[in-house]
Amino acid sequence: MEFPMTQIQARAVENARKEYRRAQNELRVHRLSETRYRGIPTVNNWISEDRHGTFTYRGVTYTK
Secondary structure, eight states, rough: EEEEEEEEHHHHHHHHHHHHHHHHHHHHHHHEEEEEETTTEEEEOOOOOOOOOOEEEEEEEEOO
């Protein structure tokens, strides 16, 4: 004879599903931010900025 789930058991199942979905999303976000350079894993945690100005590299002046 089978017994139906209690309210507590149903909440536990629902919470486990929510936790699993949250963990999946966190892993997906982490994988998107990871980059490999020649097999070495690196994490991209900086945002490139478009910088304007005049720069000099090895005696050559560049304007951006």
